[in-house]
Amino acid sequence: MSLKHAILGFLSFAPEPLTGYDLKKAFDNSVRHFWPANQSQIYRTLAALAEDGLVEIDVVERAERLDMKLYHITENGRAELHHWLSTPLPPQDYREASLIQVFFGGNLTDDELLNVLQHEAQAIEERLALYAEIYTASLDRIDQANNPRALALSVFTLEYGITSDQSALNWLRSVIERLQTGNYSPANLAILIGDNHENNV
Amino acid sequence: MSLKHAILGFLSFAPEPLTGYDLKKAFDNSVRHFWPANQSQIYRTLAALAEDGLVEIDVVERAERLDMKLYHITENGRAELHHWLSTPLPPQDYREASLIQVFFGGNLTDDELLNVLQHEAQAIEERLALYAEIYTASLDRIDQANNPRALALSVFTLEYGITSDQSALNWLRSVIERLQTGNYSPANLAILIGDNHENNV
DNA sequence: CTGTCCATGTAAGGCGTTACATGATTGT
DNA sequence: ACAATCATGTAACGCCTTACATGGACAG
Numbered sequence: 383m384s385l386k387h388a389i390l391g392f393l394s395f396a397p398e399p400l401t402g403y404d405l406k407k408a409f410d411n412s413v414r415h416f417w418p419a420n421q422s423q424i425y426r427t428l429a430a431l432a433e434d435g436l437v438e439i440d441v442v443e444r445a446e447r448l449d450m451k452l453y454h455i456t457e458n459g460r461a462e463l464h465h466w467l468s469t470p471l472p473p474q475d476y477r478e479a480s481l482i483q484v485f486f487g488g489n490l491t492d493d494e495l496l497n498v499l500q501h502e503a504q505a506i507e508e509r510l511a512l513y514a515e516i517y518t519a520s521l522d523r524i525d526q527a528n529n530p531r532a533l534a535l536s537v538f539t540l541e542y543g544i545t546s547d548q549s550a551l552n553w554l555r556s557v558i559e560r561l562q563t564g565n566y567s568p569a570n571l572a573i574l575i576g577d578n579h580e581n582n583v
Numbered sequence: 584m585s586l587k588h589a590i591l592g593f594l595s596f597a598p599e600p601l602t603g604y605d606l607k608k609a610f611d612n613s614v615r616h617f618w619p620a621n622q623s624q625i626y627r628t629l630a631a632l633a634e635d636g637l638v639e640i641d642v643v644e645r646a647e648r649l650d651m652k653l654y655h656i657t658e659n660g661r662a663e664l665h666h667w668l669s670t671p672l673p674p675q676d677y678r679e680a681s682l683i684q685v686f687f688g689g690n691l692t693d694d695e696l697l698n699v700l701q702h703e704a705q706a707i708e709e710r711l712a713l714y715a716e717i718y719t720a721s722l723d724r725i726d727q728a729n730n731p732r733a734l735a736l737s738v739f740t741l742e743y744g745i746t747s748d749q750s751a752l753n754w755l756r757s758v759i760e761r762l763q764t765g766n767y768s769p770a771n772l773a774i775l776i777g778d779n780h781e782n783n784v
Numbered sequence: 785c786t787g788t789c790c791a792t793g794t795a796a797g798g799c800g801t802t803a804c805a806t807g808a809t810t811g812t
Numbered sequence: 813a814c815a816a817t818c819a820t821g822t823a824a825c826g827c828c829t830t831a832c833a834t835g836g837a838c839a840g
Contacts, residue, residue: 383827384680391687403791416682423828425793447836448792460690467684468695470702475800479585479675481617481740483668486592488733489661494669501671509674517776521769532689534767535696539682542754544776549750553743566735568722575718575745584799604819624800626821648808649820676828 385427388417390436390455390463395532399440399452402428412536415513415543428453436462484557492561499561503554510547513540586628589618591637591656591664596733600641600653603629613737616714616744629654637663685758693762700762704755711748714741 392408393400400408402425409419428451431437436459442450455463480502487495520537527533556574560566593609594601601609603626610620629652632638637660643651656664681703688696721738728734757775761767 384678384683385827388683388687391683391690394687394690401791402793403789406791413683413686416677416679416686418676418678418828420829421791422793422795422830426827444791444836448834450791463687464690467687467691468699470699470706471680471684473706474678474680475619476617477585477619477675478617478743479672481743482585482589482592482614483672484743485614485617485737485740486589486595486664486668487736488730489592489595489665490668498669498671505671505674521772524767524769524772529689530767534761534772535688536686537772538754538758539686541772541775542679542682542685542751545750545754546747548776549746550743553739553746557739560735566725566731568725571722571725571735571738571742574742575749586799602819603821604817607819619800621801623802623821623823627799645808645819649806651819 383427384417385419385423386431386436387463387466388413388419389424389427389431390459391467393437393453393455394460394463396454399454401450401452405453413539416539431459435459492564496558496561499554499558503551503558506547506551506554510544510551513544513547516540517544584628585618586620586624587632587637588664588667589614589620590625590628590632591660592668594638594654594656595661595664597655600655602651602653606654614740617740632660636660693765697759697762700755700759704752704759707748707752707755711745711752714745714748717741718745 388409389405392405402421405424405428406419406421409417409424428437432439432453436456437453438456440452440454442452444450480498483498484495490498517537517540520533520540524530524533524537553574560570589610590606593606597605603622606625606629607620607622610618610625629638633640633654637657638654639657641653641655643653645651681699684699685696691699718738718741721734721741725731725734725738754775761771
């Protein structure tokens with residue numbers, strides 16, 4: 383389970399023990415673009431990790447309020463994390479609901495389909511602008527980092543988001559253009575992927 | 584719920600009513616790369632669609648065996664499908680577990696991380712080779728199709744898979760190279776995305 | 785004095801997976 | 813004779829989401 387290991391990952395780098403609340407912020411500030419996690423899920427997963435002995439809890443009692451729980455990773459937790467990080471994952475399933483709309487687009491007029499695609503393109507453009515901003519800001523911080531390799535690796539995942547969004551956007555624009563010109567011939571279909579499949583095998 | 588609408592989509596194009604079994608094959612042969620569905624799920628969703636009046640069932644009784652059920656889409660079902668297809672979707676969550684491995688790669692040696700990344704790259708190369716094969720075969724069939732637009736739209740989704748895999752592969756190769764050279768400087772980080780964020784906004 | 789932040793959780797439901805179970809027909 | 817295909821489903825579990833619920837501290 384990936385969420386477990388992402389939590390262990392954060393705890394492995396944290397100089398101080400973290401609360402569930404801290405972890406929620408850590409997710410939102412760094413890995414949300416490829417692994418969103420919500421609050422309930424984090425608390426339940428922390429409980430499961432504690433039960434497995436992969437994290438330990440220091441309870442801070444607070445009068446009149448719920449106890450505050452500080453989590454730190456154990457040696458077993460580090461071993462489990464290391465094993466998971468260094469083991470290739472089985473193939474994952476991808477789900478991309480907007481492609482269902484394209485696939486069954488025969489039920490729509492050109493205008494209806496174009497409308498959906500243009501909204502999709504706009505959403506990606508906005509996300510891309512945001513990523514680009516975060517990315518340039520991150521580049522500045524790499525110079526002064528005390529562990530440039532670890533920081534660079536985290537920035538790499540943002541690059542992944544940027545390049546995959548760019549590729550999705552190029553694809554969308556080419557679909558939009560082909561719908562507008564009404565040219566669905568095989569020659570035109572082959573344009574986008576460059577007709578160079580062999581180069582990638 | 585996307586699965587509901589994918590099923591309605593298949594039924595909307597089918598000249599004859601389909602069984603749950605037929606639908607399972609339809610998924611596996613065409614949309615599995617962006618919306619996999621398993622058998623149990625399809626049967627449960629068909630029951631839910633029937634309860635909502637979006638599909639109707641003809642029961643074929645067969646001695647000694649379970650009844651065979653033939654599903655067809657209703658007018659309400661077509662209306663619901665049309666509405667869903669023509670409405671932009673809210674932003675979807677992406678989950679890409681392998682990026683967790685990169686993000687927390689500070690816990691691994693170069694060799695360990697490279698091993699994981701190379702496995703990942705190989706899996707994508709294999710998938711890409713398969714997609715390319717299916718894609719070229721599809722191009723041949725577009726000429727003779729009686730509805731070239733609808734067929735082209737379905738092929739577009741395969742293009743999406745190909746271009747996004749190509750982009751993921753390029754990214755992986757660049758990460759591998761930067762790990763091997765040990766050069767994580769901002770200048771090198773900016774190479775992959777071409778440093779032209781503004782062009783995409 | 786209102787809202788946001790800190791910090792915790794529970795409950796219920798939806799979607800998806802895996803495993804189990806049945807039994808005729810068709811192909812090798 | 814055996815396996816694959818056709819065709820149906822149930823059971824149980826796992827992960828994630830949404831909504832609900834509490835309550836102090838602090839800032840505007």
